[in-house]
Each structure stands twice: as C-alpha cells, then as structure tokens.
Amino acid sequence: MAGVALFLSIQNAQAESVHGIAMYGDPALPPDFVSLPYANPDAPKGGRVVFGNTGGFDSLNPFVQKGTDPWQLRFWSYESLMGRSWDEPFSLYGLLAESVETPEDRSWVEFTLREEARFSDGSPVTVDDVIWSYETLGTKGHLRYRGLWSQIDRIEQTGPRSVRITFSEEDRELAMIAGLRPILNKAQWEGKDFANAPLQEIPIGTGPYVVTDYEPSRFVTLKRNPDYWGKDVPFRRGTMNFDELRIEFYGDETVLFEAFKAGELTAVREFNAEKWETQYDFPAVRRGDVVKTEIPHGKPSGMTGFVMNTRQPPFDDWRVREALLFAFNFEYINDTITGSAQSRITSFFSGSDLAMQPGPADSKVRSLLEPYAEHLLPGALDGYELPQGDGSARNRKNLRVAADLLAEAGWSVTDGVLRNADGDPFEFSILIRQGDTDMQTVIEIYARALERLGIKVTTEKVDNAQYAGRVAELDFAMTPFRRELSLSPGNEQRLYWGSEGAATPGTRNLMGMASPAADAMIDAILAAESREDFVAATRALDRVLTTGRYVIPIWSFDVGRIAHAKQLKYPERLPIYGDGPQYMPDVWWYED
Known part of the structure; x- marks a missing residue:
C-alpha cells in the first residue's frame, strides 16, 4: 500500500494544472494572455452577415450521422473544454475549462470547468453534462466522434467541477483530442432519441450563437446570445462579433454568385484563381462596396x-x-x-x-x-x-x-x-x-x-x-x-x-x-x-x-480568397493557418 501511494504521488507530482497544452513543448501564450494574437480584443460588436451555401439541409444537429446539416453550425453554436489557436501547429487553451492537467506520459487528462460556463438556455455546464456528452457522441454520434470513446478506459468526476479521462492506450494526442469534444446539454435529451431526433430538436450548446429561425433548405438565421457566458474569457475576447449570421441556400454556385453580385450575400469564398481575376469586376467591386481580400497561410496543401x-x-x-x-x-x-x-x-x-x-x-x-x-x-x-x-x-x-x-x-x-x-x-x-x-x-x-x-x-x-x-x-x-x-x-x-x-x-x-x-x-x-x-x-x-x-490531384489553394462587403474588417495579424471555418467570421467585425 505504501508503494502504491508513493507511485500515485509521483504520478500526480508530474502533472500540473495549467491554462493550456501543446502537442510538443509548451503553448506560446502565457497564462495571463488577453486574447488570441490574431484577434482584436477591442473589436466592436454588431452587424449582420449573410453567407450562401449550395444544396439544402434536413437536419440542424451537426453531431449525428443522420441527415444533412449546415456545416457552419458546429463552429458557431457549440464549444468544447479547450479551444485551438490557429497561430500554432497544435496548442489548446481553456474555453469551457479554466484549466487542464495531464502527466508527462499523457495517460490521462483532467479538466476543471469554469464556474461561469453556461448553456444558451442559462443552465450551468456540469461534469455530468461532460461525461454524458463524451459517452453519447462516442456511441450514438457521428462517426468522427466515435474513435476517441473506444480509446477511453474510464471517465469520472474528481471534484465539484473536475472530470478526469483515463486512456486505454498510449497516444500522446488523446489528451488534446479529448479537449476538443463538443459539450451538449444532457437534460435536453432525457427520454429522447439523440441519433434520430427530428429537425426541430436543435441541440442546446454553449456557443455565442443560437438558431432563431429557419426554413428547411431555404435559410437558417443565428443571433448572438446577449447573455453569452464566455464573452470575457481570453480565448473568446475579440471573437464572434456579429449580432446576426444568416445562411441562404442556393441550387448551385452560379446562382449563389449572382446573388452575391446583387448584394444579397455579404461575403463569399472563391476557390478558382482565374474566376477571382476575371469575374470579380462587377459594379460593386469597381465602386469599392465589395472588397477582394487574400489571406495567405502556411499549412499543408491537403x-x-x-x-x-x-x-x-x-x-x-x-x-x-x-x-x-x-x-x-x-x-x-x-x-x-x-x-x-x-x-x-x-x-x-x-x-x-x-x-x-x-x-x-x-x-x-x-x-x-x-x-x-x-x-x-x-x-x-x-x-x-x-x-x-x-x-x-x-x-x-x-x-x-x-x-x-x-x-x-x-x-x-x-x-x-x-x-x-x-x-x-x-x-x-x-x-x-x-x-x-x-x-x-x-x-x-x-x-x-x-x-x-x-x-x-x-x-x-x-x-x-x-x-x-x-x-x-x-x-x-x-x-x-x-x-x-x-x-x-x-x-x-x-x-x-x-x-x-x-x-x-x-x-x-x-x-x-x-x-x-x-x-x-x-x-x-x-x-x-x-x-x-x-x-x-x-x-x-x-x-x-x-x-x-x-x-488524381488537382490544384492547391495556397491563399484564401474572400470577397466581402466593405464594412467587414479583420485584424492585421494573420494566423499561420490563414483563412478557415474558424477564422472568418470568428475574428472579423462590422464597421460602417
């Protein structure tokens, strides 16, 4: 017994509660960082942005295998225990969790929830929600969530706001992956079929935006929650600045582009370099009402x-x-x-x-x-x-x-x-x-x-x-x-x-x-x-x-191309990952 106690004390001594972790070495930002380096902590709040998707949707649950959902939802309405900095190869900082603890071998990881963390309905985020989310996503969720669950030996509450996940195999990345699982509201799904819920059963999240209106395959409207719990969390400061985000759906890319030219959309991403050079000379661009922005990056081609x-x-x-x-x-x-x-x-x-x-x-x-x-x-x-x-x-x-x-x-x-x-x-x-x-x-x-x-x-x-x-x-x-x-x-x-x-x-x-x-x-x-x-x-x-x-490989996308209304602004400092689903609109803002 003395030997076991000594071993456990050594293991715990190797772990230290910290504000963030990296895959190798230490994260770049200090414990007292104000905001992510590519965010503007003083960015104004407000404005409405309209994006366009092609096709349609028959689901507003981005966490299950069934149905087709607007891909943006899981980035705008839901959060995980940790958040990723896109200015580092792989570093995570506290989001729903105020701290993280893991030993040198990363055989387990422990998260301590922020006391102020809330779902959009105002209910607190609890350890019970965390454990339920990991198990439910790992057994009934989309396939992309199931691999981690098979690598977890046990998940248990270790304190009023703390949860420890112990892994069943050696894999240094599992502690990082565990920090990125979305956390959902357990109470919402009591007595309901999570994997086969109807369209109107939208998962309750902790993110800044909530769905306020939709029409299947036509549009989805999300508005920023005025009572969003995390507005002062360093990881969130200067992000999620728009009051309203709307997604309109179109039959194909041609119709979508014409809608943008007509002013129905606020921003589009262009993936064809020739089209960028030859077809973005319509009147709104010539007047300066639409701006062509290029965002370079340092990530692999994929x-x-x-x-x-x-x-x-x-x-x-x-x-x-x-x-x-x-x-x-x-x-x-x-x-x-x-x-x-x-x-x-x-x-x-x-x-x-x-x-x-x-x-x-x-x-x-x-x-x-x-x-x-x-x-x-x-x-x-x-x-x-x-x-x-x-x-x-x-x-x-x-x-x-x-x-x-x-x-x-x-x-x-x-x-x-x-x-x-x-x-x-x-x-x-x-x-x-x-x-x-x-x-x-x-x-x-x-x-x-x-x-x-x-x-x-x-x-x-x-x-x-x-x-x-x-x-x-x-x-x-x-x-x-x-x-x-x-x-x-x-x-x-x-x-x-x-x-x-x-x-x-x-x-x-x-x-x-x-x-x-x-x-x-x-x-x-x-x-x-x-x-x-x-x-x-x-x-x-x-x-x-x-x-x-x-x-059969085709062409690479070595620069992000975004055409947008002149009112949309972004920080001068760009992350090494450049543009991506968690860059625009996350750190952009609206300014007349």
Missing part, C-alpha cells in the same frame, strides 16, 4: 482531386489507377479552368515541411518504411513524381503510357472499346454535386481523353442530400475529394486512411485503402516524442499515400 474507390474493380489494381493518373491532362485542364494560376498539389502534405521529399527516402524515413516494403507500391522508397503532361490538348505521350499500363493490367481495345479478358467494357461514372460547374468542366475534358483509350465515363449529378448519402454508403466509383490537413496530423489520420473501418459505411477513408504501412506510419506519428521523429513519420506516411495512386 488533397483535392478525384478519389477512386478501390473497393471495386478495376480501381483495386494500382496499374489502372496509375493509368488514369497519366490520362489526366492536368496542365491543359489547369490552364482551361484556372488560367494556370494555381499550382498542382504534388503530395498530401505538399507545401509544408511535412511533405515527402524528392528522390529516394532518407535514412530515417526509409527505416520506418522498409519493414513494410512488401506492401509498398513502386516509388515509395526510391522516389515518385506525378505524371506531367506537355500542356497540349492531346497529351499523346502520357496517353501512350496509360495504354501500356492498362494492357499490363489485362485490358485491350476491341472495336474502339477497352475490355478485360472477360470482354467486359471499361466504363464508370463520376459522382458530383449539382451545380459543381468547375468539376463538370474538368470531367468533360478528362472524359475526352479517356475516350481515346476506349474508356467510357459518365457523370452522375445529384443534390447535396443524395450526394452525402451515396458517399456515406460508399456508392461511387470516382468522386471529387477534398481533405484538409494540418501542421499537426494525428489521430484523424486513422479516420482518413486507416484500415480499420475502411469498408464501414460512413467512413472518411473514401478510397478504401487498407495499408499496413500507412497504419504503422500513423502509429509512428502518434508515438513520436520529438519534432524530428514526428516529421520523419509524417513524410513516410505522405509517401505511402501519394504512391498509393488513390487520388
């Missing part, structure tokens, strides 16, 4: 492109995937769509220090990958680059390479149609959302190239709800794909690329990859105790992902 579903043939053959990469005439397509103004994504972490380096793997990366050499595809160890076309419309050289790869995979042309040994034609469809005009143009150019190889491609256009359902059920052959990646990749990589659950409906592993090498590299990322080991493991993972030929 991956944008067309993902292939390897659960079904012929995409289960890497040679076929490689052939489709060679047939994709990026240089010509990029010139057509963006005027060659946007560079190509070269790997999943390109544009950052975490990206795979050119040529053969260095010794540290190689030592991580070599035990899994039998599972790696060509180029993972010796070096790999995406196919590069000559810029012409025909792209003959690359199409010849594609034809050779397809022949090697058992496909041959008969009467102009590419067929396998059984005589089955090579044909597939690309699933897209209605109104996705840029992707439709890309597909049309791509389809013409594939037709020259004897491949027939069709496009399936569906509305947002159908699209979400089809993708969740893994009912697609190829579809547009976007996966944003951070400077601190961690457990979310298992959701994106991990073997476990790759065939489960609702998975975020859309390509269906099941790679022992990728699983091991993710484990190495999570086990890294130094920056050097972390970078090597991430570069190794990048090699596995890129050489897997799962996605």
Whole structure:
C-alpha cells in the first residue's frame, strides 16, 4: 500500500494544472494572455452577415450521422473544454475549462470547468453534462466522434467541477483530442432519441450563437446570445462579433454568385484563381462596396482531386489507377479552368515541411518504411513524381503510357472499346454535386481523353442530400475529394486512411485503402516524442499515400480568397493557418 501511494504521488507530482497544452513543448501564450494574437480584443460588436451555401439541409444537429446539416453550425453554436489557436501547429487553451492537467506520459487528462460556463438556455455546464456528452457522441454520434470513446478506459468526476479521462492506450494526442469534444446539454435529451431526433430538436450548446429561425433548405438565421457566458474569457475576447449570421441556400454556385453580385450575400469564398481575376469586376467591386481580400497561410496543401474507390474493380489494381493518373491532362485542364494560376498539389502534405521529399527516402524515413516494403507500391522508397503532361490538348505521350499500363493490367481495345479478358467494357461514372460547374468542366475534358483509350465515363449529378448519402454508403466509383490537413496530423489520420473501418459505411477513408504501412506510419506519428521523429513519420506516411495512386490531384489553394462587403474588417495579424471555418467570421467585425 505504501508503494502504491508513493507511485500515485509521483504520478500526480508530474502533472500540473495549467491554462493550456501543446502537442510538443509548451503553448506560446502565457497564462495571463488577453486574447488570441490574431484577434482584436477591442473589436466592436454588431452587424449582420449573410453567407450562401449550395444544396439544402434536413437536419440542424451537426453531431449525428443522420441527415444533412449546415456545416457552419458546429463552429458557431457549440464549444468544447479547450479551444485551438490557429497561430500554432497544435496548442489548446481553456474555453469551457479554466484549466487542464495531464502527466508527462499523457495517460490521462483532467479538466476543471469554469464556474461561469453556461448553456444558451442559462443552465450551468456540469461534469455530468461532460461525461454524458463524451459517452453519447462516442456511441450514438457521428462517426468522427466515435474513435476517441473506444480509446477511453474510464471517465469520472474528481471534484465539484473536475472530470478526469483515463486512456486505454498510449497516444500522446488523446489528451488534446479529448479537449476538443463538443459539450451538449444532457437534460435536453432525457427520454429522447439523440441519433434520430427530428429537425426541430436543435441541440442546446454553449456557443455565442443560437438558431432563431429557419426554413428547411431555404435559410437558417443565428443571433448572438446577449447573455453569452464566455464573452470575457481570453480565448473568446475579440471573437464572434456579429449580432446576426444568416445562411441562404442556393441550387448551385452560379446562382449563389449572382446573388452575391446583387448584394444579397455579404461575403463569399472563391476557390478558382482565374474566376477571382476575371469575374470579380462587377459594379460593386469597381465602386469599392465589395472588397477582394487574400489571406495567405502556411499549412499543408491537403488533397483535392478525384478519389477512386478501390473497393471495386478495376480501381483495386494500382496499374489502372496509375493509368488514369497519366490520362489526366492536368496542365491543359489547369490552364482551361484556372488560367494556370494555381499550382498542382504534388503530395498530401505538399507545401509544408511535412511533405515527402524528392528522390529516394532518407535514412530515417526509409527505416520506418522498409519493414513494410512488401506492401509498398513502386516509388515509395526510391522516389515518385506525378505524371506531367506537355500542356497540349492531346497529351499523346502520357496517353501512350496509360495504354501500356492498362494492357499490363489485362485490358485491350476491341472495336474502339477497352475490355478485360472477360470482354467486359471499361466504363464508370463520376459522382458530383449539382451545380459543381468547375468539376463538370474538368470531367468533360478528362472524359475526352479517356475516350481515346476506349474508356467510357459518365457523370452522375445529384443534390447535396443524395450526394452525402451515396458517399456515406460508399456508392461511387470516382468522386471529387477534398481533405484538409494540418501542421499537426494525428489521430484523424486513422479516420482518413486507416484500415480499420475502411469498408464501414460512413467512413472518411473514401478510397478504401487498407495499408499496413500507412497504419504503422500513423502509429509512428502518434508515438513520436520529438519534432524530428514526428516529421520523419509524417513524410513516410505522405509517401505511402501519394504512391498509393488513390487520388488524381488537382490544384492547391495556397491563399484564401474572400470577397466581402466593405464594412467587414479583420485584424492585421494573420494566423499561420490563414483563412478557415474558424477564422472568418470568428475574428472579423462590422464597421460602417
């Protein structure tokens, strides 16, 4: 007993109650920080901002698998125990929690709630709410919340306002992830079915904004809670400054853009560089009533492109995937769509220090990958680059390479149609959302190239709800794909690329990859105790992902482009993550 007591005293001595934690080292901001460095603590409150979404919605609960909800809700109306600074790779500061405590090995984490923390209905946030939220989201919530629950050994109240979470496995990031789970009101859901609640049952949150009006698939209005509990919390100071946020829904991007030009919307994000240069010269811009703002960032490119579903043939053959990469005439397509103004994504972490380096793997990366050499595809160890076309419309050289790869995979042309040994034609469809005009143009150019190889491609256009359902059920052959990646990749990589659950409906592993090498590299990322080991493991993972030929990459988004009413202002200091769902409108304000 004395030995156990001594051990526990040592463990507790290693932990210290602090205002924030970082993945490596200490957070940058001191305990007495006034506000986030990219927020204006003196920003005025007021104003109304109208945004536009395409498609519609049939749910206002962003925490369940069922239905389609406006994606902005979980950022505006709900909060977690800790909040993330977007000016650091991965640091968290107290939000609902006033302090956090965790030992050196991060085998557990303990949060102490702020006494003043309140839900929007005025009821206090309790430890009981916290425990219920973790369990409910972990067992009945959206798939993105369930992984953490399986890694929790126990969660228990340790004081009037304190809760401790003990983990069942070694993973330094779990203490960080635990701090980012949304906290919901337990009392609201007593006797109700959380996972299948009707549209009108909107979860009660602690965030600054509450839904005050809505019409399904038409609009949602949120207003700032005048009694919001956290307005003086340092993490919140200078943020959430608008009185009203409204989301209008449109059939497609073209209609949405016309609405913005007509003054019906206050701000839009533009992802096409050529359109930014050529179509934003309408009268309101020339008068100065609409301002074009560019927000640079230092985060990885992530991956944008067309993902292939390897659960079904012929995409289960890497040679076929490689052939489709060679047939994709990026240089010509990029010139057509963006005027060659946007560079190509070269790997999943390109544009950052975490990206795979050119040529053969260095010794540290190689030592991580070599035990899994039998599972790696060509180029993972010796070096790999995406196919590069000559810029012409025909792209003959690359199409010849594609034809050779397809022949090697058992496909041959008969009467102009590419067929396998059984005589089955090579044909597939690309699933897209209605109104996705840029992707439709890309597909049309791509389809013409594939037709020259004897491949027939069709496009399936569906509305947002159908699209979400089809993708969740893994009912697609190829579809547009976007996966944003951070400077601190961690457990979310298992959701994106991990073997476990790759065939489960609702998975975020859309390509269906099941790679022992990728699983091991993710484990190495999570086990890294130094920056050097972390970078090597991430570069190794990048090699596995890129050489897997799962996605046909398109252009990167190395700068955020926001067109907005001149009354919208933002601080001069920009975060390293640049623009994102928690930058605008979070730290912007309205000023006449």
